[in-house]
Amino acid sequence: MATFHVSEIATITGGTIINGNKDRTIHKISTNSKEGDMDTLFVPIVGERVDAHDFISDAYQQGIRVTLTSKDAIAEGTEDMVYIRVNHTVDALQRLGEYHRDHSKIPIIGITGSVGKTTTKEMIAAALSTRCNVLKTIGNMNSQVGLPQMMLMLEDSHEVGIIEMGMSEFGEMERIAKVAKPNMAVVTNIGVSHIGQLKTQENIRKEKLNMVNYFTEDSILLLNGDDPLLLELYDEYSKTNSTVKEKTQSIANVSLSEMTRISLNRASIYTFGTNPNCTIYADNIKTDGESTTFTFHYKEGSKEELVDNITLSVLGKHNILNALAALFFAIQLGVDPMDAKEGLREYKPIAMRGEIEKVNGFTVIDDTYNASPDSMKGAIHVIMDIPKEHKKFIVFADILELGEHSRKCHYEVGEYLAKQCQLAKASGKESALIDEVLTIGEEAKYILDGVCDNGEGIITKSFMDRDEVFQYLKSHFVKGDAILLKGSRGMKLDLIVKRLKDELMYMGKDEIR
Template sequence: MKMTAREIAEACGGRLLCGDPDTVVTSVSTDSRKIDSGTLFVPIKGERTNAHTFIGATFAAGALATLTQEHDSMEDRHVWIRVQSTEQALQQIAAAYRKRFSIPFVGITGSVGKTTTKEMVALALSAGLNVMKTEGNFNSQIGLPLTMFTLDKSHQVAVVEMGMSDFGEMSRLAQIAAPDYAVVTNIGISHIEQLKTQQNIMNEKLHITDCFHKNSVLFLNGDDRLLTQLRNTAKFKIVWFGTQSWCDFRADNIRTEKASTRFTLVAPEGLYEVRLPALGIHNVTNALVGLAVAKTLGVPLEKAIAKLAEYRPLAMRQQIHRVNEVTVIDDSYNASPDAIRSSVDVLCGFHTGKRIAVLADMLELGEYSQKAHFDVGEYAAKAGIDALVTVGERAKEIVRGARSVHPELPCFPCGDNSEAITKLKSILMGGDAVLVKGSRAMKTDQIVKALL
């Protein structure tokens, strides 16, 4: 990126306190530990830390400029720009920078699977276009703006993940990224503690379309009960993907082969065979929308399908490891009821030894928490797991749900990860398959590392 201090101040309505207005900034950071020569530092004032205290250190590390919401005057050779809110200013600067690019922008949102979907959409598009994509899960009110600054003139399309957890957040993200195309993966109950109902969750996520124009396209999951309410109601073009007979991009004849899934893509112009090196119907759905977006943006389906055959799961997202004849499914990045059901389905696709589900607390479910945990346990037992290990107080309800279906199911409620590790090591045998999943705060990746 390249923006002058003057352009930055104009973009966010800031006041230049000192420094040369023609100073050229070449990167933006909110992390005082990640500073390059030419950086604009954006100090965020959080609940625990006020990053304004690190401004001096960032200049010593090579930063050329800083925003501030705490200084009204300054004398310094570096650029200081006074703003009302550094976070809001960051968003405004990012929105201004994004407007310099006329390439297609694809926004990805949904309750579950945003990051994996983003990866598959970007991979499919890369068969014909130079893609800028969100790194990791930089999808928040701060992460998305920082993603904008990675754009350069070589990019032909941008794929950005857009996450929200409360009212108004998606609308702000839409103003920053202004996606021309948008994907909604599903509507679950993640963040329902703040948003209260699934209808509210859907309504908020649909604000991803706030900056749509007449040629924009919305890609929706035809297997999602709530999203299908939008059939024949939207004011812009919708492309449906899923397994329903009426979907524009449909998966048929789905079958599993070792660590891969094969299916027949039924597209508007014909049938195609697809091999995806990942398991689970949810990944089939992710691949479908990747192909749908690629086709819509002019990438030949044959080339996009070949690219998806190169897909590799991200860390802690259904990565499959084999250690001492035990299969470990590392899905420890995060958890929600829908995500756990999908992962349990993957686990139960293994048919050698015992199928052991290690499930930890799911957070941010509010008044739905008890029922959601119970329902997950019920689902896991019906799906055919052979043993259940839980971690955390809330997860005890998973045990109750499982035993309501299968009273004799071996269940081991554990207070922490260490206890779960000890229990697993005592029951694991060659040929077993183990799924590890829980909310990020539960740090269930510790269990995976111990097993590996």
């Protein structure tokens, strides 16, 4: 963790010490008044509902003796606390993170995309950790407040940082890119997450590509070659000649900020996917219902350099793509692909992100951390890949933050599910078929419209609350069944997962008690 003198913090943040002993030193940063001690800097965040300046006294009682503040008042009883007055506490935190990042020579891999950032981060870390000391994003610390704290955790002992970079509004990616300054980056996809705020997928692409704005001549960008909007960007770049002028004129067909265009002209750009034209691609994909195997091919220019077989202990095409990104960066950083392969073989999904658990003869797929239309489509393939012992259920809840696009996006999830079942049936893969789709919420019921309009034989039921769904499952779920649960975090499907597992654990007959 970075170490700063109080006077140094004031200089870096453009702040002023308005109270307390300027000779103090801090070794930790906290935005939580209940976490820290005398060596901690408290950063009170002003949110939509809560102003953490109101908790400076609580931070003092916790033992914290240094705080940032955007106000002039000294809280009663904290007269010996150091107050550093800044214009904006989040901006000050970002300046500290940027300062520490600028003084580190450690390579940073930035990860963004509409879905899959966390899983991609975890897979890259799994591949690289076999030979490197890795710093990776903790929890959801990928935003305006969390990312600078991750940068402040960089230490000389680290050999690479793997950092998620999230955004939901215009301008956010540019600000955190200035803090993280990744040397390498990957864009997993351009979907419709946050389209309610950003209005179009083209706007989402433009905003996410701001992550490269601080690239240098030796920087590397990896794009999902299976994603049409990212392939469009790659094609614009790859068809140009070598001069900056010509590149800038050509790439102007894709809407990007001027800084992004300049950075793309500096960078080397590669692709990953299932298309043989990608720099690194997968084919010969197989699953046995518990693991996935595929062959990866890595090319330098038109020459194939590496070909090898990979086994993953997870299901779904999206995880194959994540593994390809991990292998790509392992190769760039000189990690032996054999070591990277072993790390990927050992990878397991983290809690609530596609976690598959066998419970007393039932299969529960907990993918309840969050949801978007694209991630729901990916999750459909996971449950379809599982062997069918009896029936397969899906519980989908509302996808939030889709704005005026909500009805269409939900409908397309159901349409996609129905068509995938049609394809499976036509191919004789009866074990892949979904038997029942249950939804929770006003918006998710449009998923059922998509199912009913495009398929047949799938039972569909709409519910308005979690308890109704649970009671339905109690009377219809039997041993050998599999269930996938997925929805936006605010829908709290994890509460159903917990109740379901508790019931299944102590079940003594074929039905849930």
